[in-house]
Amino acid sequence: MKGYMKGKSKKAKGKKPDQSVAVSLFAFCLLPFAFCLPPMNSVLAIANVTVKELYRRKDFYVLFVLSALIILVAGAANFFNDDKIVRYLKELCLLLIWISALVIAVTTAARQIPAEREQRTIFPLLAKPVTRGQVIAGKFLGCWLATGLALVMFYVFLAVVSGSREHAWPLLNYFQAAWLQWMFLGVVIAMAVLGSIVFAAPSSNSTILLIVVVGILLLGGHLNQVALEQAEPMRSVTYTIYFLIPHLEWFDVRDLVVHDQGLIAWWAVAAASAYALIYTVFFLFAAWVAFRRKALNT
Amino acid sequence: MDAIVKIENLRAEYGGAVPKVALQGLNLTVNAGEVFGFLGPNGAGKTTTMNVLLGFVNATSGTAQLFGVDVRQPIARQRIGYLPELTYYYKFLTAEEILRFYAKIFGIAKSEIESCIDAVLKLVELDHARKRQIKTYSKGMQQRVGLAQALINNPDLLILDEPTSGLDPIGRMQVRQIILRLKNEGKTVFFSSHELGEVETVCDRVAILAGGELKAEGSVSDLTQKYNAPLEQTFLKIIGYK
Numbered sequence: 001m002k003g004y005m006k007g008k009s010k011k012a013k014g015k016k017p018d019q020s021v022a023v024s025l026f027a028f029c030l031l032p033f034a035f036c037l038p039p040m041n042s043v044l045a046i047a048n049v050t051v052k053e054l055y056r057r058k059d060f061y062v063l064f065v066l067s068a069l070i071i072l073v074a075g076a077a078n079f080f081n082d083d084k085i086v087r088y089l090k091e092l093c094l095l096l097i098w099i100s101a102l103v104i105a106v107t108t109a110a111r112q113i114p115a116e117r118e119q120r121t122i123f124p125l126l127a128k129p130v131t132r133g134q135v136i137a138g139k140f141l142g143c144w145l146a147t148g149l150a151l152v153m154f155y156v157f158l159a160v161v162s163g164s165r166e167h168a169w170p171l172l173n174y175f176q177a178a179w180l181q182w183m184f185l186g187v188v189i190a191m192a193v194l195g196s197i198v199f200a201a202p203s204s205n206s207t208i209l210l211i212v213v214v215g216i217l218l219l220g221g222h223l224n225q226v227a228l229e230q231a232e233p234m235r236s237v238t239y240t241i242y243f244l245i246p247h248l249e250w251f252d253v254r255d256l257v258v259h260d261q262g263l264i265a266w267w268a269v270a271a272a273s274a275y276a277l278i279y280t281v282f283f284l285f286a287a288w289v290a291f292r293r294k295a296l297n298t
Numbered sequence: 299m300d301a302i303v304k305i306e307n308l309r310a311e312y313g314g315a316v317p318k319v320a321l322q323g324l325n326l327t328v329n330a331g332e333v334f335g336f337l338g339p340n341g342a343g344k345t346t347t348m349n350v351l352l353g354f355v356n357a358t359s360g361t362a363q364l365f366g367v368d369v370r371q372p373i374a375r376q377r378i379g380y381l382p383e384l385t386y387y388y389k390f391l392t393a394e395e396i397l398r399f400y401a402k403i404f405g406i407a408k409s410e411i412e413s414c415i416d417a418v419l420k421l422v423e424l425d426h427a428r429k430r431q432i433k434t435y436s437k438g439m440q441q442r443v444g445l446a447q448a449l450i451n452n453p454d455l456l457i458l459d460e461p462t463s464g465l466d467p468i469g470r471m472q473v474r475q476i477i478l479r480l481k482n483e484g485k486t487v488f489f490s491s492h493e494l495g496e497v498e499t500v501c502d503r504v505a506i507l508a509g510g511e512l513k514a515e516g517s518v519s520d521l522t523q524k525y526n527a528p529l530e531q532t533f534l535k536i537i538g539y540k
């Protein structure tokens with residue numbers, strides 16, 4: 001803990017306040033991991049293997065290459081030189097990035113533990129001095145880092161393509177948008193891990209989760225208005241749902257990139273990250289509770 | 299003598315529409331330095347016993363301990379090596395990557411990991427294939443990876459579920475030699491097998507299980523004397539085969 005504080009303040013010194021906030025934001029997200037340092041060995045080893053599997057399986061690339069291709073084509077279409085069309089294309093690309101990243105995150109995270117059980121690799125693994133909590137944490141971390149990597153590639157690609165056309169480089173906007181999307185994916189991956197233990201089949205888990213996430217993204221913010229229009233008892237029920245669900249729609253700040261708006265206040269980004277972190281930890285904890293006493297070969 | 303494995307009044311059930319009792323009233327002790335053979339017909343409950351010892355299956359009642367620690371504690375598994383009955387490893391990893399992964403989980407010091415990997419790969423004779431992904435391995439080679447990962451932490455107790463299944467005659471002989479070598483190093487080996495010949499040559503004591511219950515326990519010579527028949531006949535008599 002002390003080392004982390006020192007590293008942070010050293011890095012922060014002599015830089016623009018914006019950057020120091022970004023750095024501390026990053027450090028803040030690593031904070032929960034600092035608390036479980038001794039057992040981190042195993043968690044990191046599991047995460048490492050998870051990431052390795054993801055890049056050695058070729059199916060991951062299909063989506064990636066496809067998105068890159070479309071972004072490229074969209075970039076090439078820039079010759080219209082019409083502001084509206086450029087913006088429209090950018091919006092399309094971002095939508096694509098959101099969908100691709102969501103699909104990658106959900107399908108890979110939902111597959112992890114069921115695949116381990118089905119292929120029986122879970123047995124030699126759990127025969128080692130590793131707790132089931134560490135397995136869950138490792139799987140989560142692996143998927144989250146892998147999707148983070150995919151996000152970085154997506155956004156760098158988008159920034160390069162659109163930057164080379166527009167000659168504008170709003171890097172911090174890109175950073176905020178990508179960061180918040182990564183936080184969003186953290187919650188989604190944690191939900192997928194929980195689902196993979198509760199539901200038997202990964203495909204049904206993925207489907208349900210995609211519907212829930214898209215539902216929250218589209219409707220989550222409006223549930224309170226929906227509640228107002230309803231009669232009791234549905235009204236209270238809707239309100240309760242509104243207050244309990246993770247408001248994933250808050251993390252969708254695509255406009256930030258499309259319309260080159262001013263940056264979001266850094267404290268708000270930090271607060272949103274903390275909010276995402278709380279839900280992530282909650283879902284992972286629930287996953288651990290469900291997995292802890294589960295007999296493994298039934 | 300120290301009991302390395304201690305099972306008392308163990309009962310284990312598999313859930314489902316009709317719960318299935320896989321083990322009942324099982325008492326078993328494996329002492330330090332012993333090679334202990336675990337015999338029984340298909341479905342007797344050998345794998346289930348091992349699953350309980352490794353914490354995969356929860357006992358309905360009774361207790362199981364490794365090194366005096368309840369099997370539900372992860373630390374009970376620090377000093378054991380385990381070879382599962384069906385060996386499937388991460389297909390997309392190479393043998394050395396898989397061993398490195400497990401070595402990290404055991405918390406083996408970075409400086410020692412590579413030499414540990416070299417040693418076990420040499421022992422199971424997979425040196426030539428160490429950089430190939432497991433999915434390109436034959437069944438016997440996968441079984442060897444299994445043995446290698448069971449030995450990576452230089453365990454004091456080995457739990458092997460049918461270690462010679464799928465191996466060629468040379469491989470079987472090598473497994474016997476590995477077991478005997480470990481015994482000479484003072485390690486404890488608890489393994490299940492259907493190969494009575496191999497059991498006879500390496501085991502200090504055996505237990506015979508049938509229908510989830512312990513039918514006999516003791517040294518091979520004691521049992522064959524008691525039933526006045528070679529081990530195969532003795533085995534058949536004990537499990538009640540007519």
Ligand SMILES: Nc1ncnc2c1ncn2[C@@H]1O[C@H](COP(=O)(O)OP(=O)(O)OP(=O)(O)O)[C@@H](O)[C@H]1O
Nearest residue numbers: 297298312318320339340341342343344345346347
């Ligand atoms: N997952 C399971 N669900 C329900 N019953 C099971 C399960 N696994 C094993 N059983 C039952 O438990 C009993 C013991 O099985 P176990 O696998 O322990 O036998 P075994 O002695 O290892 O046999 P083998 O020599 O074939 O490996 C069997 O009757 C089997 O049908």
Ligand SMILES: [Mg+2]
Nearest residue numbers: 344345346383
């Ligand atoms: Mg078996």
